[in-house]
Every structure is written in structure tokens, then in C-alpha cells.
Amino acid sequence: MKIAIIDFDIGNVRSILSAFENQGANVCLTNDKNEILESNGVILPGVGAFSHGMDSLNKYGLIEVIKEYTESNRPFMGICLGMQMLFEEGDEFGKTKGLGLIPGRVVKLPTKDSQNEKLPHVSWNELNSKDIQWSGTVLEGVKEASDMYFVHSYVAEPDNTYILSTTEYSSYNFCSSVKLGNIYGCQFHPEKSGKNGLKIVKNFIRMCENE
Amino acid sequence: MSDKLEAYYGLPNEVKFCKKCVISNQRPSSTIEFKSEIGEKKKVINFNEEGVCSACVYHAEKETGIDWNDRDGKLRELLAKFRSDDGSYDVIVPGSGGKDSAFTAHVLKYKYGMNPLTVTWAPHLYTSIGWENMQEWMHTGGLDNILYTPNGILHKEMTKNAFHNLLHPFQPFIVGQRIIGPAMAKKFGVKLVMYGENQAEYGNSIEENTNPIMNMDFFSSEDALSMKFGGVSMQEYIGAGKYTKDDFAPYIAPEKQDLIATGVEVHYLGYYLKWDPQECYYYSVDNTGFQANPVRTEGTYSKYSSIDDKIDPFHYLTTLIKFGIGRCTYDAAQEVRNDKITRDEAAYLVDKYDTEFPDIYFKEFLEYIDTTEDEFWSTIDKHRSPHIWKKAGGEWKLRHTVAKTGVDD
Amino acid sequence: MNKIRVIARVDVKNEFVIKGIHLEGLRKVGNPNEMALDYYNNEIDEIIFMDAVAAYYDRNSLSELIRKACVNVFIPITVGGGIRTIDDIKNTLKSGADKVAINTKAVQDPDFISQSKKIFGSQCIVSSIEAKAIGGGKWEVYTDNGREPTGKDVIEWAKYVEELGAGEILLTSIDKEGTKKGFDVELYQSVASIVSIPIIASGGMGKSDDAVQLIKRANVDAIAIASVLHYKLESIQKIKDTLVRNQIKVRL
Numbered sequence: 001m002k003i004a005i006i007d008f009d010i011g012n013v014r015s016i017l018s019a020f021e022n023q024g025a026n027v028c029l030t031n032d033k034n035e036i037l038e039s040n041g042v043i044l045p046g047v048g049a050f051s052h053g054m055d056s057l058n059k060y061g062l063i064e065v066i067k068e069y070t071e072s073n074r075p076f077m078g079i080c081l082g083m084q085m086l087f088e089e090g091d092e093f094g095k096t097k098g099l100g101l102i103p104g105r106v107v108k109l110p111t112k113d114s115q116n117e118k119l120p121h122v123s124w125n126e127l128n129s130k131d132i133q134w135s136g137t138v139l140e141g142v143k144e145a146s147d148m149y150f151v152h153s154y155v156a157e158p159d160n161t162y163i164l165s166t167t168e169y170s171s172y173n174f175c176s177s178v179k180l181g182n183i184y185g186c187q188f189h190p191e192k193s194g195k196n197g198l199k200i201v202k203n204f205i206r207m208c209e210n211e
Numbered sequence: 212m213s214d215k216l217e218a219y220y221g222l223p224n225e226v227k228f229c230k231k232c233v234i235s236n237q238r239p240s241s242t243i244e245f246k247s248e249i250g251e252k253k254k255v256i257n258f259n260e261e262g263v264c265s266a267c268v269y270h271a272e273k274e275t276g277i278d279w280n281d282r283d284g285k286l287r288e289l290l291a292k293f294r295s296d297d298g299s300y301d302v303i304v305p306g307s308g309g310k311d312s313a314f315t316a317h318v319l320k321y322k323y324g325m326n327p328l329t330v331t332w333a334p335h336l337y338t339s340i341g342w343e344n345m346q347e348w349m350h351t352g353g354l355d356n357i358l359y360t361p362n363g364i365l366h367k368e369m370t371k372n373a374f375h376n377l378l379h380p381f382q383p384f385i386v387g388q389r390i391i392g393p394a395m396a397k398k399f400g401v402k403l404v405m406y407g408e409n410q411a412e413y414g415n416s417i418e419e420n421t422n423p424i425m426n427m428d429f430f431s432s433e434d435a436l437s438m439k440f441g442g443v444s445m446q447e448y449i450g451a452g453k454y455t456k457d458d459f460a461p462y463i464a465p466e467k468q469d470l471i472a473t474g475v476e477v478h479y480l481g482y483y484l485k486w487d488p489q490e491c492y493y494y495s496v497d498n499t500g501f502q503a504n505p506v507r508t509e510g511t512y513s514k515y516s517s518i519d520d521k522i523d524p525f526h527y528l529t530t531l532i533k534f535g536i537g538r539c540t541y542d543a544a545q546e547v548r549n550d551k552i553t554r555d556e557a558a559y560l561v562d563k564y565d566t567e568f569p570d571i572y573f574k575e576f577l578e579y580i581d582t583t584e585d586e587f588w589s590t591i592d593k594h595r596s597p598h599i600w601k602k603a604g605g606e607w608k609l610r611h612t613v614a615k616t617g618v619d620d
Numbered sequence: 621m622n623k624i625r626v627i628a629r630v631d632v633k634n635e636f637v638i639k640g641i642h643l644e645g646l647r648k649v650g651n652p653n654e655m656a657l658d659y660y661n662n663e664i665d666e667i668i669f670m671d672a673v674a675a676y677y678d679r680n681s682l683s684e685l686i687r688k689a690c691v692n693v694f695i696p697i698t699v700g701g702g703i704r705t706i707d708d709i710k711n712t713l714k715s716g717a718d719k720v721a722i723n724t725k726a727v728q729d730p731d732f733i734s735q736s737k738k739i740f741g742s743q744c745i746v747s748s749i750e751a752k753a754i755g756g757g758k759w760e761v762y763t764d765n766g767r768e769p770t771g772k773d774v775i776e777w778a779k780y781v782e783e784l785g786a787g788e789i790l791l792t793s794i795d796k797e798g799t800k801k802g803f804d805v806e807l808y809q810s811v812a813s814i815v816s817i818p819i820i821a822s823g824g825m826g827k828s829d830d831a832v833q834l835i836k837r838a839n840v841d842a843i844a845i846a847s848v849l850h851y852k853l854e855s856i857q858k859i860k861d862t863l864v865r866n867q868i869k870v871r872l
Contacts, residue, residue: 014716015697018690048741118816120743120787123622123841124665124871147623147871149665149696151718151743151787169622192696192718194663489645496641496799503644505752505794507767512676514644514767551646553634559677 041208046081050090083185104158117170221252334520341519347500372441524569641798643766674702690716737785800826828862
């Protein structure tokens with residue numbers, strides 16, 4: 001059983017590697033098409049700007065690879081920028097096309113009052129389920145209102161159907177995680193969210209084992 | 212080099228650096244300052260066969276060979292002998308309110324239950340941080356102090372002579388500073404004087420470290436008139452017509468017989484407690500309102516050591532000129548011994564800071580010693596020993612440095 | 621209002637954690653990886669590792685330490701001290717850091733912040749500011765671990781680094797740090813009133829109430845604490861409980 005973490009020169013992947021290893025997975029960092037397609041699970045990390053992220057994926061020829069992989073319905077998870085790129089379009093530095101795997105757009109996090117609600121949103125914040133079922137998803141066993149670590153200025157706006165959790169910032173409830181089939185996205189960083197985050201990592205690993 | 216270069220002051224010809232710390236074999240030992248003669252031969256720190264200096268050897272001994280519980284017991288016995296029961300002062304602590312004296316006075320009062328009177332021989336020119344720390348020593352540290360400031364006209368002239376004749380501007384200061392403890396003890400009827408660290412820890416003969424008591428020769432004199440200040444005897448100052456013996460009152464060392472008769476004893480706390488200067492810094496911040504220098508002290512990397520006198524940097528400048536080692540070498544050597552930095556790190560720092568010229572108070576120093584910049588450099592250059600300095604490309608360079616970056620290395 | 625982040629500031633020299641006062645002194649207080657793990661297990665929100673002697677030795681050398689830390693510490697890690705080139709940032713992030721803190725280099729060459737932000741993104745770039753009070757409600761910017769004055773005004777400099785693209789400001793009071801006598805509240809009030817990026821307050825915490833006093837009166841987003849943890853004056857749990865009791869939200 002192997003989980004591939006996509007390497008496209010963006011962000012701190014060492015922590016993701018460590019987190020998955022810590023939870024018992026066999027992981028590799030790769031941008032090799034075959035290695036990705038042969039994995040039992042794939043993680044798309046990322047920090048920084050939407051347009052840079054998409055450019056980089058393009059440069060490594062990964063856009064088609066990712067689309068092909070997700071068609072097989074095996075577990076896939078985008079983290080932070082990785083989640084944002086799952087969507088159709090992003091607003092950062094002008095309109096950029098995303099992977100289009102989940103309907104919806106990525107926009108700047110609306111803040112009411114720049115003094116009290118600063119950007120980027122850098123903080124621990126709670127995941128709310130509203131009425132969404134978390135069992136059977138990567139959030140299984142995560143307690144309602146658990147804190148996860150967020151650092152971002154942009155958020156995804158998917159169709160309600162795909163919202164897995166919401167989080168409140170500046171009186172605005174944004175989508176903090178998504179699910180479409182076996183494709184997941186976390187706006188926060190599970191590999192940086194302490195023991196709660198590690199639960200999510202463990203859940204993903206289990207899903208890959210069961211597939 | 213086939214020919215041996217001349218070494219001034221009878222210093223060892225070959226410049227060597229301690230294998231463990233960064234001090235060089237040119238470092239002079241403590242002397243009886245009021246006997247300092249022009250051009251006299253200096254006794255220097257000892258290096259053993261392994262090339263390790265006596266300060267490092269002593270330090271190793273400190274770490275493993277001394278029973279500090281036993282020493283603490285001895286301290287308590289000593290203090291019990293002198294502790295007053297009628298509210299009078301029972302120990303004199305000389306000091307400036309710097310980290311060492313701040314620690315010494317505070318710990319004697321608040322841990323050991325003594326009633327200290329701190330006495331300060333005023334710095335030539337207080338820095339603002341020095342003055343604040345001095346005040347805080349009293350206001351926050353909860354201690355009593357007498358600040359003794361000697362006649363500036365005489366002191367400046369002596370310092371000027373000391374600079375030009377000995378390239379040792381601090382010489383008169385040190386005379387006064389050593390005398391004030393015992394002198395005040397005599398005046399207040401106190402029998403115990405307690406200094407902080409034993410200077411022997413820095414490189415005097417090891418035997419001096421086995422003795423808690425300061426050699427009386429440092430602060431007593433049989434014949435006041437023969438005492439020398441800046442290489443000029445008291446008799447000569449008076450003979451020149453500007454001063455009388457009255458003016459020298461602050462410097463006249465108590466007579467040895469007098470001190471012995473009154474039972475005055477001068478001890479080093481550093482004999483009884485395991486000394487770590489940096490820990491004295493922490494203690495004094497926590498207990499006596501001490502603050503580090505707001506900026507890096509010139510000539511070194513640290514901010515906590517010897518920061519109260521504007522003239523202080525010039526003391527270290529003269530050690531650099533005469534012995535090839537500046538303030539950073541002294542600071543770094545101490546921190547290597549006390550395990551704060553490694554020898555390599557120390558060498559790097561010495562290379563970076565040792566020869567930094569103390570600009571900030573240069574003008575004030577020149578004014579203080581009534582000397583022009585040309586006269587200043589002329590005196591400085593006269594004292595550059597050929598075995599330490601070489602003129603290369605129109606500039607004076609050290610022949611040897613601990614980081615092996617000297618022109619002859 | 622965001623949850624206040626409680627961050628452990630770990631100053632490192634070689635293989636030791638050290639703790640100074642007024643950014644001076646090298647007293648050893650423990651092992652960096654052990655201490656980081658201990659704080660992580662006790663629910664600290666973030667760790668900042670500062671190479672305390674990078675300025676002395678013109679080097680930076682925390683990569684090995686960070687690599688080890690990432691193996692079992694799963695919270696954000698910021699690394700500062702001697703970050704001077706784009707490569708330094710790249711290597712530091714590659715070792716496992718999430719953010720880098722930059723001071724001296726930015727003062728010498730402010731463009732370094734904008735360059736870094738373009739390449740790595742604001743969220744990675746923390747502007748570290750060392751502030752010394754100079755009277756009259758003003759503070760001066762210092763560099764080289766609190767050794768060299770720059771003549772720059774802290775408020776103006778903070779505004780400028782925000783414009784250049786820093787994601788957060790780590791603001792250390794040289795006067796208070798290591799003293800355990802409380803934060804320089806006015807400093808944070810002044811800076812918070814003119815920047816809109818998150819501010820991490822560092823320097824002076826001796827007891828939980830110090831944090832309460834600061835957060836109630838100044839709009840900071842996080843506190844970076846050292847002495848109180850390294851000397852075990854109070855536990856992380858107690859600090860967080862106290863904040864919660866005073867209606868300050870934290871991650872529990």
C-alpha cells in the first residue's frame with residue numbers, strides 16, 4: 001500500500017511526509033506519472049498563490065495525471081492550496097483555471113473590518129459539521145468544533161452538496177473541507193493541527209488500505 | 212623568522228594562545244599597582260606543558276576538585292564570626308553595581324543575613340546605563356551605598372600620566388578602587404571586606420586561588436610618599452607645587468600594621484561560591500534591577516560586562532596595544548571556561564571584535580586626559596611591541612591572532 | 621476575534637536551548653527537540669526556533685534540528701536567526717519549517733522581504749522586529765539579536781514591512797524579554813493600531829495574568845513565550861485556562 005504526495009516545488013512537504021509516516025503509512029514524494037497512477041492514495045499539498053500552483057502543476061504535466069487518477073475513484077486529498085486547486089477557477093492574481101474536479105470557485109476571504117479580522121487568516125479555528133455526517137469520511141471521529149490550523153487568504157465556494165465542514169471567520173462561514181466521492185479537500189493543514197489533524201491523516205490511510 | 216623580535220615589558224618573545232580558551236601568554240598578572248614603574252617587566256599568565264593557561268587549569272579544578280559544600284560551610288563560619296547583632300554594618304562590599312558586586316552584596320544580605328555597606332570608588336565618567344544600574348542596586352536591590360568620588364583635577368592628571376607613561380590609564384583608578392574597601396572598613400569600624408571574584412581566577416598564580424584572603428600588599432603601604440600614580444610618585448606630584456599631601460587622602464593606603472591590629476580581613480566571595488560571571492548577570496537582573504547595555508559594548512560581542520565607565524574601552528584598547536589582546540579576548544576566554552561558547556566560537560568572535568576602535572567616547576577620553584588626537588596616537592604607537600605588531604601596507608597589524616589571521620600566522 | 625495562539629519561543633545555540641535576558645546571556649536550559657516535543661504534547665499551538673547566535677557567527681545552522689523536530693511535532697514551526705538569502709529560506713522550509721522569521725537582513729535590504737514573498741508567499745514570511753524603548757512613546761529597531769541600533773522607528777518600520785509583503789510580525793521587546801515582568805503593552809498597542817497583519821507579541825511573560833493584561837488591551841493575535849515555560853513557572857494548561865476564564869478564546 002503506497003500513498004503518493006505530489007511534488008511540484010511548492011510548500012513544505014516534509015511535515016506531510018512525516019505525518020503520514022508517523023501514522024504508519026508508506027509514503028513517497030513524487031511527480032512521476034506512473035508512480036502516482038499506481039498509488040493507493042494521493043495527496044496534493046500546496047501553499048501560496050492559486051496561479052503559481054496551477055502553473056507549477058502544468059509545468060510538471062500533472063494536471064492530466066491527477067484527472068486520470070481521480071477517475072479511478074481512489075482516495076485523493078488536497079491540502080490548503082491543494083484543496084483550492086480542485087475547483088474550477090481562482091481569483092488570486094487574476095482569474096486562473098483550476099483542476100475543475102469539484103464545481104465552485106475560489107475567492108478572497110471576505111472580512112468585515114480589517115482591523116479586527118486580519119488577512120491572511122492565521123489561526124486555530126473550529127470545524128463545524130452543521131448537519132453533515134462525518135462518519136465514513138476523513139473527518140470520522142473528529143469531535144465537533146475541533147480546532148485545526150489555518151493559514152490562507154482565499155477560500156473555496158463550492159456547491160453546498162460538497163461541503164464537509166464550515167468554519168467561521170469574521171462572521172463569515174466559509175467552507176473548511178470538501179468531499180466529492182473519494183476526493184477530499186482540507187483548507188486547513190491536518191499535518192500541522194496536532195493530534196486532531198493526525199486523526200484525519202489516519203482516516204485517509206485507512207481509506208487507502210480498504211480500497 | 213630567524214631573528215628574535217624585541218619584546219617590550221619583558222614579555223615572552225613567542226606569542227602563544229591557550230589550547231582551551233583564547234587568552235594569550237602575553238596576558239599580565241595582577242600587580243601592586245601603586246608600585247608600577249615606567250617600562251617595568253611584566254609577570255604574565257602561566258601556560259603549562261600542554262599549552263593550557265593557568266586560568267583554564269584552575270577552572271578544571273573548580274569543576275571537579277573543589278567541594279563547594281565545604282566551601283559554603285567555611286563561608287558561613289566566616290560570616291558568623293563577623294555578623295553584627297546590633298544593626299551595625301558588618302561587611303564592606305566594594306563595587307560599582309555591576310553584575311559582580313550587585314550579586315555579592317545582595318547575596319550576602321539576603322541569603323546569608325549580613326548587613327553590608329556597599330562602597331563605590333566612582334568611575335572616571337559614568338555612562339548612563341552605569342549610573343542607572345548603580346541607582347537600581349540601591350532602589351531595587353535594597354542596599355546601602357557610599358559613593359566616593361575623588362578630586363577630579365588630580366585624578367585626571369594622574370590618569371593622563373598613566374596613559375602616556377605606562378599606557379595604563381586605569382592605573383590610578385585601580386589604586387583607589389583597591390584601597391577603598393579596607394579604608395572604609397577602618398572608618399566604619401567594620402572588620403570584613405568582601406570582594407567578588409578573585410582576579411587570580413583569570414591567570415595569576417594558582418596558589419593565589421587557594422587563599423580566600425587578598426594579599427595585603429595590594430592595598431597597604433608602608434611609605435605613602437613613594438606610591439606611584441601614572442609612574443610619578445606622590446612626592447614628585449607634591450614637589451611640582453600643584454598639590455599637597457591633603458589632595459592624596461583618597462589614595463593613601465592604610466598602614467599594614469594598622470590593618471592587622473584592627474583585625475581587618477579582605478576576602479573573595481569567589482573562593483567560597485562557584486563563580487560564573489554570566490550567572491551574576493542573570494542574578495542581578497532578577498534581584499537588583501540590573502540592565503544590560505542597550506547596545507553591543509565596543510570591542511566585544513557582549514552587553515553585560517563592565518559597562519559603567521566611559522573610559523573603560525580605553526583600558527582594553529591599551530591591553531590590545533601592549534599585549535595584543537582586547538576586550539573580546541577577555542570576555543570570550545571567560546565564557547569558554549564557563550562553558551557558554553566553544554573555543555572555535557570564541558576565536559571567531561575575537562577575530563571579529565577584538566580590534567574594534569572605541570569610537571563612542573573617544574572625544575570625551577581625549578578631553579579627560581587633556582591630550583590631542585595626534586598625541587594620543589603617538590603614545591599608542593610608542594607602546595606597540597615589535598614582537599606583537601607589524602606595520603603592513605601602512606597599517607599596524609597583529610602578527611598573531613588566536614584565529615590564525617595575523618600577518619605572521 | 622481569532623483564537624489567540626500560544627507559541628513557545630525556543631532560542632537555540634548549537635545543541636542547547638538557551639535563555640537570556642534583554643537578548644543577552646547564554647544560560648543553557650535544555651534540549652531543543654525534547655522541549656519542543658514536551659510543549660507539543662502539552663498542547664502548545666506553535667513553535668518558534670530562533671538561532672540565538674547566528675548574528676555572532678555569521679551562519680545559520682538549525683536545519684538538522686528542524687528535521688528532527690518535524691518527525692514528531694505536528695504543529696506550525698517558524699525558524700529565525702541568520703536568514704540572509706533566498707537559498708537560506710528554501711533550505712529552511714525544505715527542512716520542515718512552515719515559516720521563516722527575518723530581521724537583520726530585511727533592515728539591511730528591505731527588498732529581501734518583497735522578493736521572498738513573491739517566491740514563497742506571505743504566509744511563509746514573518747518579519748521579526750526587535751524593539752527598544754527610547755522614551756517619548758517611541759521604540760527603536762535593533763538588529764543582530766538586540767545588539768545594533770538602527771535609528772529606525774519601530775512603528776514606521778512595521779508599516780513598511782507590511783507593505784513589502786510580510787505575512788506576520790514577530791514583535792519582541794528587548795526591554796522586557798527574559799525579565800518575566802510582563803509585556804510592553806504600549807508597544808503592541810502602538811503597532812497594532814497601524815498594521816493589519818497578525819502580530820505575535822514576544823517578551824516579558826512571567827505569569828498567566830501578564831498575557832491577560834496584554835490581550836485585553838492590545839490587538840495582538842498571538843503570544844510567544846519562553847522563560848515562563850523553560851523555567852516551568854506555569855504550565856501551558858494553566859495559561860490557557862486563565863485566558864479562557866478571562867473570555868479570551870484559545871485552542872483547547
